[in-house]
Amino acid sequence: MAERGILAYFHSPQEAEGCVSKLKALRAIDVQIDKIGQYPGHGIDETYNPLSNSDFAGLAHLTLGAAPSSQDARILMAANPDASGMSDGGHDFYTDDMTRRDTLLTVVVDEATFDQALRVIEEAGGRI
Template identity: 40%
Template sequence: MAERAVLAYFNTPDQADEALEGLKRLRLSEYEIDRFDGYPGTGMEHLDQLGDTIAGTFRSLGFLTLGGDFDSPDAAALAASSVSASGMSSGGPNNRVTGRDILLTAIVDVDDYDEAVAICRQAGAL
């Protein structure tokens, strides 16, 4: 069976789930839905990792507000210059992050590829 990969970007996980339900009617061999970010690492997952914010012992502003885990102090400083890091803006209405940060990756039979792309676009994919 010849296969092709479909990479579809969505605004919300619900859109990706809707597309996946449609793709399951096709010859689908693999799939995964991921959220990605412009910053490396998982950042602060537990409050005990926070450190002392008054004394300034936390790793960086990007670590606190963006969830970034930076190897380089230069990268951390550059990420901290983002308007989202300050908490003053995230770029969207009601201070919500906008953009397509949900990725649906699906491996479908080559004969189902065009239909798979149409299903994804109908669900709101880029």
């Protein structure tokens, strides 16, 4: 039988987890949930004080958890509205449906259950 892959975007891993059991009930071959982002690095999981830490890597690391590869990349990342908090006001981040969907659900299903899997994902709030 042929296999089909699905990439769906969610606002959080918990939102994506909401449909995993139903996908497994459809006998999904593989299901994986990952956080994705614009910048390299794994993020910051702890309270971080740049004044008391001697290896402070810059604003991009502090606010985005990014791992810039060069000084130029560090400067460009720090200028991003996500890091600096500054915005041009021309884009409403909360009404754009794909904005802030930083969780990727990857599913491999049998072709016979593909349409059902799409419905399950969309009902859970995922965007294909």
